[in-house]
Amino acid sequence: MTDTDSDLDADANADVTDRRSRGQGADTSADVDGDADRNTGTLALTDVTKRYGETTALEDLTLEFRPGTFHGLIGPNGSGKTTLFALLAGLVRPSSGRIERDDAVTVGYSFQEPRFYPDLTVRENLEIFRGFGDDPPPASWIETLLAELRLEPAADRRAGELSGGFRKKLDLGLALVKRPQFLLLDEPLADVDDYSRRRIRAFLEDYRRDDRTIVISTHNVAAFAETLDRLTVLVDGELRFDGVPDDDVVEQYRELLD
Numbered sequence: 696m697t698d699t700d701s702d703l704d705a706d707a708n709a710d711v712t713d714r715r716s717r718g719q720g721a722d723t724s725a726d727v728d729g730d731a732d733r734n735t736g737t738l739a740l741t742d743v744t745k746r747y748g749e750t751t752a753l754e755d756l757t758l759e760f761r762p763g764t765f766h767g768l769i770g771p772n773g774s775g776k777t778t779l780f781a782l783l784a785g786l787v788r789p790s791s792g793r794i795e796r797d798d799a800v801t802v803g804y805s806f807q808e809p810r811f812y813p814d815l816t817v818r819e820n821l822e823i824f825r826g827f828g829d830d831p832p833p834a835s836w837i838e839t840l841l842a843e844l845r846l847e848p849a850a851d852r853r854a855g856e857l858s859g860g861f862r863k864k865l866d867l868g869l870a871l872v873k874r875p876q877f878l879l880l881d882e883p884l885a886d887v888d889d890y891s892r893r894r895i896r897a898f899l900e901d902y903r904r905d906d907r908t909i910v911i912s913t914h915n916v917a918a919f920a921e922t923l924d925r926l927t928v929l930v931d932g933e934l935r936f937d938g939v940p941d942d943d944v945v946e947q948y949r950e951l952l953d
């Protein structure tokens with residue numbers, strides 16, 4: 696567990712305690728519900744606010760992430776993107792508002808410190824994480840990931856000795872290794888060479904077609920402009936835009952990020 700993880704967990708606990716002490720109900724699971732009326736796999740936030748002490752990281756956010764969607768998330772530093780990812784991954788709970796999600800939805804993510812065993816090889820890391828939990832994907836999925844993420848040249852190298860680009864690819868592989876329905880990725884192509892970028896982008900587009908959802912946080916909106924079905928822009932914890940990213944929108948928000 697990284698330091699960031701412990702911060703998030705500590706904060707989640709603080710929230711639970713707060714809510715109980717204010718007498719707003721001890722059953723915190725009420726914040727993260729299934730909803731039979733929604734499409735299976737949809738993840739929805741309604742009026743979600745997240746505070747860390749005095750800081751409001753997200754304010755009154757109402758937003759949906761639908762199956763089969765490649766969803767981009769952009770915003771300047773400190774706008775609340777990581778906080779939103781942590782809420783979607785279930786690592787923190789909202790201070791107020793609701794997050795609705797089908798119980799069956801599996802979530803894979805890479806947005807904090809890379810998590811791997813440095814002394815094991817890339818292939819061994821993928822194998823170990825594949826086996827965690829119920830219903831692991833077949834072993835052939837590892838070979839698919841090694842090939843599609845252009846990780847093959849590094850398959851037998853120790854993870855702790857990888858270059859930045861291969862490390863990023865391993866991180867991506869670990870997010871994908873359980874073949875989750877909902878994939879949260881922070882700057883998945885940072886440090887990755889151009890040829891690998893094209894391959895990985897095409898692979899992710901295919902992955903999304905099977906009614907899976909991919910959410911990408913990026914400062915490089917142009918790199919994904921053709922790929923995104925939907926774009927959400929956060930500024931200072933508030934929703935600035937949420938919709939189809941036509942050229943004007945991409946141009947407008949590229950300036951905001953530059």
Ligand SMILES: Nc1ncnc2c1ncn2[C@@H]1O[C@H](COP(=O)(O)OP(=O)(O)OP(=O)(O)O)[C@@H](O)[C@H]1O
Pocket residue numbers: 702703706747748750751752770771772773774775776777778779
């Ligand atoms: N664990 C925490 N404790 C206190 N404040 C926090 C914590 N995590 C985030 N914040 C604050 O919440 C706000 C949103 O931060 P967040 O990391 O979600 O933004 P971000 O958009 O991911 O930023 P960046 O692009 O720099 O990664 C910031 O003001 C940040 O300082």
